[in-house]
Amino acid sequence: MKIILTGGAGFIGSNVADRFIREGHEVAVIDNLSTGVESNVNRKARFLKVDIRSAVIDKIFERIKPDILCHHAAQIDVRKSTDDPIFDADVNILGSLNLLNACVKHKVKKVVFASTGGAIYGEQDYFPADEKHPARPLSPYGVTKLTIEKYLHFYRETHGLEYISLRYANVYGPRQNPFGEAGVVAIFAERLLSGKRAVIHGDGKRTRDFVFVDDVVKANLLALGYPKSDVFNIGTGIETDINSIFRMLKKATGSKQNEIHAPPKPGEQDRSVLDCARAEGFLKWKPKCKLSEGMARTVEFFQKTKRQVATNAQV
Numbered sequence: 001m002k003i004i005l006t007g008g009a010g011f012i013g014s015n016v017a018d019r020f021i022r023e024g025h026e027v028a029v030i031d032n033l034s035t036g037v038e039s040n041v042n043r044k045a046r047f048l049k050v051d052i053r054s055a056v057i058d059k060i061f062e063r064i065k066p067d068i069l070c071h072h073a074a075q076i077d078v079r080k081s082t083d084d085p086i087f088d089a090d091v092n093i094l095g096s097l098n099l100l101n102a103c104v105k106h107k108v109k110k111v112v113f114a115s116t117g118g119a120i121y122g123e124q125d126y127f128p129a130d131e132k133h134p135a136r137p138l139s140p141y142g143v144t145k146l147t148i149e150k151y152l153h154f155y156r157e158t159h160g161l162e163y164i165s166l167r168y169a170n171v172y173g174p175r176q177n178p179f180g181e182a183g184v185v186a187i188f189a190e191r192l193l194s195g196k197r198a199v200i201h202g203d204g205k206r207t208r209d210f211v212f213v214d215d216v217v218k219a220n221l222l223a224l225g226y227p228k229s230d231v232f233n234i235g236t237g238i239e240t241d242i243n244s245i246f247r248m249l250k251k252a253t254g255s256k257q258n259e260i261h262a263p264p265k266p267g268e269q270d271r272s273v274l275d276c277a278r279a280e281g282f283l284k285w286k287p288k289c290k291l292s293e294g295m296a297r298t299v300e301f302f303q304k305t306k307r308q309v310a311t312n313a314q315v
């Protein structure tokens with residue numbers, strides 16, 4: 001199939017692109033490199049350094065005539081979305097609508113959308129949250145993701161554009177940006193390996209549902225062949241607190257650092273965990289990677305990256 005993949009220079013998108021290409025699909029990556037890096041883009045993909053809000057998007061769809069849009073490009077920083085909701089909406093809502101209009105005009109069959117199962121539900125009433133849990137986002141970022149899901153429904157009803165929305169839990173793994181605001185596994189792994197202080201905000205008892213990127217990639221692959229429009233949680237159903245993440249990474253990296261706590265970051269949810277029975281029943285998707293294995297693979301990736309940087313510096 002011909003697939004346009006937005007955000008394919010970023011963490012999740014680039015891992016998805018690699019797998020699509022391995023499966024024989026033709027992939028064109030659209031990314032403005034605001035947080036992504038060109039070296040992440042698969043060499044067999046066509047790379048277009050373009051903003052999803054650009055008027056050029058229409059021309060790209062006209063030329064490529066994709067079967068599928070896999071939409072991962074986004075403003076992903078929750079704090080930034082709170083500080084500047086207009087910028088967040090501009091990228092996440094208007095950028096997405098620009099893509100959806102191009103999909104309708106150029107007869108794309110389906111959209112696979114990277115949504116969020118953490119930010120959409122807000123503070124949960126029950127644990128784990130299934131897809132029927134009330135959506136009460138606590139950040140503009142969560143609001144924009146929910147809004148796009150509503151638009152996807154509208155485009156399907158009005159224009160027949162099918163969609164799958166994948167509500168990811170906390171995704172972690174190789175290529176996650178360790179220097180951003182989010183992505184505690186990547187941040188701790190990089191800092192512990194570099195001998196820098198890895199700081200736990202608050203008492204470390206906040207929980208998240210950590211899902212390994214390869215499992216998320218598999219959900220995207222299954223979504224390509226799924227015959228109907230639908231919304232699926234993509235997580236593990238397992239709650240892990242930040243103190244445990246720190247301890248596991250301390251062990252995996254061989255660090256001697258003790259726990260350091262700082263004041264909690266405001267506006268963060270206390271607990272988040274997803275019920276993924278729908279994805280298992282309908283999409284036939286189940287997470288395979290255990291947290292300890294995923295952590296080890298993530299640490300290995302950051303160790304390798306550090307070695308490469310050191311070697312390049314010597315040359």
Ligand SMILES: NC(=O)c1ccc[n+]([C@@H]2O[C@H](COP(=O)([O-])OP(=O)(O)OC[C@H]3O[C@@H](n4cnc5c(N)ncnc54)[C@H](O)[C@@H]3O)[C@@H](O)[C@H]2O)c1
Nearest residue numbers: 007009010011012032033034035036051052073074114171
């Ligand atoms: N990482 C997670 O835990 C998580 C959880 C839930 C949902 N998601 C969603 O998954 C998707 C990918 O997230 P990620 O963690 O890989 O982040 P990322 O920052 O690594 O990837 C986002 C990519 O989008 C690109 N981009 C941003 N704005 C753009 C624009 N205006 N035009 C073109 N490209 C643009 C960036 O350069 C980057 O390559 C996002 O939609 C995010 O909201 C991620």
